[in-house]
Amino acid sequence: MKTNNKLKIFNDPIYGFITIPNSDIFDLIEHKYFQRLRRISQMGLSYLVYPGAHHTRFHHAMGCMHLMQKAINVLRFKGVVISEEEEKALYIAILLHDIGHGPFSHAMEHSIVNGISHEDISKHFMRKLNEEFNGSLTLAIKIFEGKHHRPFLCELISSQFDMDRADYLKRDSFYTGVAEGNINSERLITMLNVVDDRLVVEEKGIYSVEKFLVARRFMYWQVYLHKTGLVAEQLLVRVLKRAKELSNSGVQLKSSEALSYFLNNEITAKNFTDDTLETFSRLDDSDIVWAMKQWQYHDDFILKNLCDMIINRDLLKIKLKNKPIKPSTLNKHIDDLIEKYNISRDDAKYFVFIDEISNQAYQSENQNIKILQKTGKVVDITKASDQFSIKALSKPVTKYYICYPK
Incomplete structure (x- = not known):
């Protein structure tokens, strides 16, 4: 033996x-x-x-x-x-x-x-x-x-x-x-x-x-x-959010069975069961990469462009500041995008957004x-x-x- x-x-x-x-x-x-x-x-x-x-x-x-x-x-x-x-x-x-x-x-x-x-x-x-x-x-x-x-x-x-x-x-x-x-x-x-x-x-x-x-x-x-890593991760978060949004509205997206489960179900701490865990255990990087390679040719303007940006590393521009970004600056970029592509304000917010980061090396x-x-x-x-x-x-x-x- x-x-x-x-x-x-x-x-x-x-x-x-x-x-x-x-x-x-x-x-x-x-x-x-x-x-x-x-x-x-x-x-x-x-x-x-x-x-x-x-x-x-x-x-x-x-x-x-x-x-x-x-x-x-x-x-x-x-x-x-x-x-x-x-x-x-x-x-x-x-x-x-x-x-x-x-x-x-x-x-x-x-x-x-x-x-x-x-x-x-x-x-x-x-x-x-x-x-x-x-x-x-x-x-x-x-x-x-x-x-x-x-x-x-x-x-x-x-x-x-x-x-x-x-x-x-x-x-x-x-x-x-x-x-x-x-x-x-x-x-x-x-x-x-x-x-x-x-x-x-x-x-x-x-x-x-x-x-x-x-x-x-x-x-x-x-x-x-x-900053480039920040943009990439923010885009990936938005890809998954948009995919979930489309799935919830009845759009069928090509994806692995495991990823499809999470796109079509609202998963929270309360309903995270052993079955959910088993499905989660089948998810890895390759599920997401394969899905994005398919989705970059989808009809949806948002999903298509977000996936294309990550797959081909043609990311959004990012500017870091020491002070909060002015609302007027944010609105100007949103308005420019709406005018160029004739999309709604909500759609434009997938591509134009503000956030903040914090670094504390030691928490005394x-x-x-x-x-x-x-x-x-x-x-x-x-x-x-x-x-x-x-x-x-x-x-x-x-x-x-x-x-x-x-």
């Missing part, structure tokens, strides 16, 4: 060899829900700006698990007691923390599902998997939801310095080629410790933390909130990064750092933008 070797090794371009810690984790990685992450882009449509940014949520989840292994080894070496059950739960929680993302990561939750975030969908996936794996995910779910009695376990999954951020900054920097985002996540992890069941960074790691926060700010302005009021001084005192990074810029990074910076046809 053929037996499957479950102690696999992955070769990762960031960290080198990543080992799967045990056979239960291997079985989870092998599951179709997790394998779907191979078909979900980590950075949405950012590859329209940075051609190398084609890495997936699967890459990221595996990287996070690797860093979690490092963190557990470091903490145990420093005398922090972590049981085998807690170790396994941490691996499961970090592996599955992004499993609820839809196609192109964030566009779905702003268009064809309402009032339910990817975090909520991740919980649905975890509970379903917990049934299949005979309750072995119970502790992982508790940690993921922040309900464990040892807070530092939850902070390793979700905090201002967690294994999620430690991986995505380094990984996204690598694949985009934006060197400013490259952080020394291994050194940061080596500096971790636990005091009173809370995660802290030892004082000698303070400069690495400063670099981490500055890198995060750079990555948001240069990559995650890059929420799960702050604590520095363990040599005296044994624990203080917030803003008080421990001699850099004025760290205090500045805790203030949100808001920019405003307008999009309109070239």
